[in-house]
Amino acid sequence: MGEDGTPVTSPPRSDTLGQSASAAITVLRELEPRPSAMLVHRLVEGWTPGACATHYGISPEAFSVLLLRAGMLLARQWGRALQEPSNEDEEAAWARMLTKALERQDVKLPPALVPVVEACRELQAMAPQVAKGLDAAERAARESPQHRREEWLRRLAVAALAALTLWLHLSNSGKESTSPRQRPPVHTGPARP
Numbered sequence: 727m728g729e730d731g732t733p734v735t736s737p738p739r740s741d742t743l744g745q746s747a748s749a750a751i752t753v754l755r756e757l758e759p760r761p762s763a764m765l766v767h768r769l770v771e772g773w774t775p776g777a778c779a780t781h782y783g784i785s786p787e788a789f790s791v792l793l794l795r796a797g798m799l800l801a802r803q804w805g806r807a808l809q810e811p812s813n814e815d816e817e818a819a820w821a822r823m824l825t826k827a828l829e830r831q832d833v834k835l836p837p838a839l840v841p842v843v844e845a846c847r848e849l850q851a852m853a854p855q856v857a858k859g860l861d862a863a864e865r866a867a868r869e870s871p872q873h874r875r876e877e878w879l880r881r882l883a884v885a886a887l888a889a890l891t892l893w894l895h896l897s898n899s900g901k902e903s904t905s906p907r908q909r910p911p912v913h914t915g916p917a918r919p
Contacts, residue, residue, distance in 0.1 A: 746804075746848060747855035751863060753803040754856070761796035768793055768828075769849045770856050775825055790821035797824060797842045800849065806841035 754762045754770075767773045767781065779789040794817065802808055811817035820839050827833040827843045828850065835843055849856065 747852045747859060749804070750849055750852060750856050751859040753800060754860065755863060757796070757799055757803070761792070761799050764789075764793055764796045765800060765846075765849065766860065769846055770853045770860070772853065787818070787821070790825045791817060794821040794824050794842065797846045801841045801845035804845055806845060808841055809838035811838075 754766060757765075764778065764782075767778050768775070773781070775786050775789060775793075778793075779786040782789060782792075784792075798808055798810075811820050820836070820842075823833060823835055823839060824843060824846065827835060827839075828846060
């Protein structure tokens, strides 16, 4: 809500849309995997909050809190000044407001939440470009020499483990076929005459 009590409804800033698609792709690839995936599923791919919650096996309320945290990371990466929620109740309220703000433009927001909502709306507005860019970046990463080298090293490690397992199995199976040595009986008391 603005200072005059009117709802804050900021459309994505037109000066950032064209140049921010590549910045958004970079930020999403640099974030931790789970927050990045949540932002992509919800804001780029357009999954519903319920579908996202089901995908992650959590309640819609828990997903909205995690999306708020991911949105805060996104806004922070884009250089927006942020204020953290003061407690869990405020965080839950902000999460509910963010969920509503991503579906409707006329939601009343506290000023501290505005940078997060703006960043999320900007990402939503450039979803087609970001989706294409993420796909292209993923393809390029899979085709890179480094990825190929890592793939071959994984295969080599699996083959080495399989060979070691086979060798241990064969070396132990030969020992099992021989009869075990007989141990002398253990006497715990004095010998009886």
